[in-house]
Amino acid sequence: MQFGTHVLQLDVEAETNHIVTLMRQIIQQDFRRRGAVVGLSGGIDSATVLGLAVRAFGAERVLAVMMPEKASSPVSEAYALQLAAKFGVQAIKEDLTAGLEGLGCYARQDEAVRSVFPDYDPAVDKIKLVLPGDLLERGSLNVYSLSLTGADGVEQRRVLPVAAYLQIVAASNMKQRSRMLMLYYHAEQRNYAVIGTANRNEHAQGFFVKYGDGGADIQPIQHLYKTQIYQLAHYLGVTQEIIARTPTTDTYTAECSQEEFYFRLPFEQMDLIWYGLDHDIPAADVAAALQISPQQVEHVYRDLAQKSRSTEYLRAKPLMVR
Known part of the structure; x- marks a missing residue:
């Protein structure tokens, strides 16, 4: 069969059942935890993970935690609340602004910005x-x-x-690390596990914060491309507002899509090219499927490989010196 978008199509029912079964086994049997805590951002990834957690443990054993700070979009909280209500999950809000101010997050970021724009x-x-x-x-x-x-x-x-x-990124990474701290507070208070929301694009290309959003007890969608997350979201009943929303960083005060901040391509193009790279598909075959040139595919192949190499330390476990 000719290479094309069909290679990314999931059997969503089978994939959901597979993930849910492993979540139950790992969290309840291996970790001896009673339920799940999910950081709910109002985006597609955390929404999909929330749906999987509800399937695995029931709504009564899932807690959704919204963690805005002063740069967050109010739309994120509204969408998160709407989804939690649909799934019947308790949702609580933890505003991190005061804590981040105490850590100097905003002052350090502003100092770096003024070195460029006085x-x-x-x-x-x-x-x-x-x-x-x-x-x-x-x-x-x-x-x-x-x-x-x-x-x-x-x-x-x-x-x-x-x-x-480096200073801007180091300061803004405090936001993700503070969120993980808050998630573990609520998880430990209930003897629950923290469920990560990173997808394959984020994990393999380094679009996450080490010991921030990259830290969790289990990562149920880390093996899936972004376009496959949308397939699961439709199947799980994620609200249309979240599915239609452009994925954003929700980190800085100006609206910023994940495409312009990091990935540089629409996910529909990037995922198919990345699949081609993963499976040694000739650039000419990928180009034909996307109606672009082989040279353009090679540009993306190099970018994906470079991002993976340069962020390898983020995925590395702490090393023991003996």
Whole structure:
């Protein structure tokens, strides 16, 4: 059969049953935990994981925790509440703003932003980090720019010096690590397990924070491509608002899609190209399926391989020195 999008199609019922069975076995039998805690962000991944957890343990043994901070979109909380109500799951809100202020998260981030935009005013200016969006055309390096949109709606972009980039990322990573701390509080209080929400795209390409959203007791969707998560979401009954929502980072004050922040391609294209790379499919066959050139496919092959190599330390377990 000719290579095409069919290679990513799941038997959603069988896949759901497989994941649910393993979740029960690992959490109840191996870990001796009574239920599940899921950080519910209002995005497709955590929504799908919540649906799987409800299938595995029943709504009465699943807790959804929303953890906004001052840069979070209010839409995220609204969608999370709507989904929790549909699935019959208790949802609680933990606002992390005060804790992050105490840790210096915002002050450290603002300091780095002002090294690039000296007149930056966090009260009115919106910021985000973005990569070049022309991966198919040029295969350019993953060099970040800082985008600042003022009160007048005018956007400016400047390439980030290494020191400023590292400081902004280090400060914003406090958000993910604080969320994991909160999830484990609620899990330990109930003798529950923390369920991770990372998909294959995020884990293999390093789009996660070590000991932040990368830390959990079990990762039930880590083997699935993003487009396959959508297939499961439809089957599990995730609300249409979440399914239709553009995946975002929800980390910076300006709206920022995961595509412009990290992946640089729509998931429909990237997943098929990545499948081709994983299964040694010639670039010409992948290109024919997507109606692009083999050279464009090779650009993506190189980008995927480079991201995997450069983020290997994120996936490494702590090493023992003897």
